[in-house]
Amino acid sequence: MYIFGELVKRYWNGKLNHINDLNQLADEIKDKFSFESQDMPFIKNHIRIAMGLDPKGDDDFKNELDIIKDAKEIGQPVVTKIDGACEHCDEENCKCVEACKYEANIYKRQKEPVIINNKCLSCGYCVTSCDFGALADKIEFIPVIDLLKDNKVQVYAVVAPAIVGQFGEDVSMGQLRTALKILGFQDMIEVALFADILTIKEAFEFSHLVKTEEDFFLTSCCCPVWFNLTKKSYPDIFQFMSPTVSPMIASGRILKKLYKDVKVVFIAPCIAKKAEIKEPGLKGDIDFVLNFRELDEIFRALEINLQDLPSSDKDQASFGGRVYARTGGVSFSVKTVVNRLEPTRLIKLKAKKVDGVQKCKMILDDLSNKKNINYNFIEGMGCNGGCVGGPRTNIDIEKATKLVNEFGEDSLIMTPFDNLNVMKILKQIGIKSIDEIMDKKEVIQLLTRE
Known part of the structure; x- marks a missing residue:
């Protein structure tokens, strides 16, 4: 919620207008929570999700602010995955595997969770069970502002x-x-x-x-x-x-x-x-x-x-x-x-x-x-x-x-x-x-x- 709170504060007050503003926020999060440089894609994807956008495979911000300003809706899927977080998880004690109450549609395989969207009920229990932020639901407030x-x-x-x-x-x-x-x-x-x-x-x-x-x-x-x-x-x-x-x-x-x-x-x-x-x-x-x-x-x-x-x-x-x-x-x-x-x-x-x-x-x-x-x-x-x-x-x-x-x-x-x-x-x-x-x-x- 910290990332979302910072986005709200800055966007509401007109301090989030350029890619550099998003990069500055990412740098501040990295320093505040003692992340490493290799964690920057993970941080930036959580910023995207808190804006209501899909995560990306690279860590460069491009046209995210333009996309969200023109957004009439937030797209599917609602529950999405963020690469990299599962590397820090003990697979034997992974909570996400057992979190889904409906046929384990969200589960860990190799280095990331897999979401089977044609079966997922979007109940959200996998999101609240994941301790490493590998799963998240998009937040829909930035366009509402x-x-x-x-x-x-x-x-x-x-x-x-x-x-x-x-x-x-x-x-x-x-x-x-x-x-x-x-x-x-x-x-x-x-x-x-x-x-x-x-x-x-x-x-x-x-x-x-x-x-x-x-x-x-x-x-x-x-x-x-x-x-x-x-x-x-x-x-x-x-x-x-x-x-x-x-x-x-x-x-x-x-x-x-x-x-x-x-x-x-x-x-x-x-x-x-x-x-x-x-x-x-x-x-x-x-x-x-x-x-x-x-x-x-x-x-x-x-x-x-x-x-x-x-x-x-x-x-x-x-x-x-x-x-x-x-x-x-x-x-x-x-x-x-x-x-x-x-x-x-x-x-x-x-x-x-x-x-x-x-x-x-x-x-x-x-x-x-x-x-x-x-x-x-x-x-x-x-x-x-x-x-x-x-x-x-x-x-x-x-x-x-x-x-x-x-x-x-x-x-x-x-x-x-x-x-x-x-x-x-x-x-x-x-x-x-x-x-x-x-x-x-x-x-x-x-x-x-x-």
Whole structure:
């Protein structure tokens, strides 16, 4: 994070305009951390990745600043490798080999890790497990700085439900909103608000599709790791997954429909979300993704002290939408709406909630083999504990879960059906009756994957 913090500070203050400025930063890093001259390619590649660029085979900076100034997006792959670092690693105790929770798609061979991108789920656990910096996820903030400083562009920050408490228990969501506005964002919006909208849609889908004791339904709402694991490896089960987009994608699509030419930046604990926004059919819905650790470093680099800021509080989402951040949150929220839609329903929603890639694989194996199926709504989260256990969180899972539950309970809105903000947005996008969320063409295009 030190390299990223220095980049932010210098780029923000107009002190990063030439190749010589990048070379100076590399030299300072070399001296500060006692690197050798032969380590310079490694240092410069980490600078490139912190700028959102791919690493290169040589150590000469060329047109990196020009490329990033013109960047409309950060390209694939999200998780990338840096040559040279593995030479310092004890292969017998290498953590990267065992880090991948899905068929060891990232592993060490000879002097560098190998990434199999057609299988990688971008969960990010290999990145956080590597002690030598051989693996890293690209950071997407440097292009955002130019957007924030452009008075002609409105940029919205949409924040994942797991964000509560990530910057200190004494930092309110209202203070976080103020800090983001200081950075230049137009406003901060809870993605939990859009989770409320999608909860209603998935509740309708469940009601329409689960008619017998043998029927079952997979939620697609939150997790790209769960979605892609099912799509890539369990096509027989994928047909039972909701076609609904994630709350993140819904937030970008709806904001861009309501406000002309806006940019939307998603802030999350997740590395996989950086890959999700680059998928065909989803590109352009969200412009850039930042994670909690990156945002923490941004505040630190720009000397924004959250505790000292006034609080600008808004009650945007329901209890149900806010607890999407932890395991079981989606199931709870959808069930509350199903019960409101059909209070006398004979086939009740029976949820199965799993977290962690290995448990997700186990439940998908059971479904494929028609084994021990006594449930009809399956919620999968790629991270242990749900999003609160993401690879780029700032606090531990137990504390994060507690704070998410408390923040949900603080909401004046109990369920998505009670959220007047939802009803206002639905009206703005052309829905006159709640039933139209399933069959109105314009709404289907907004809330459904291609």
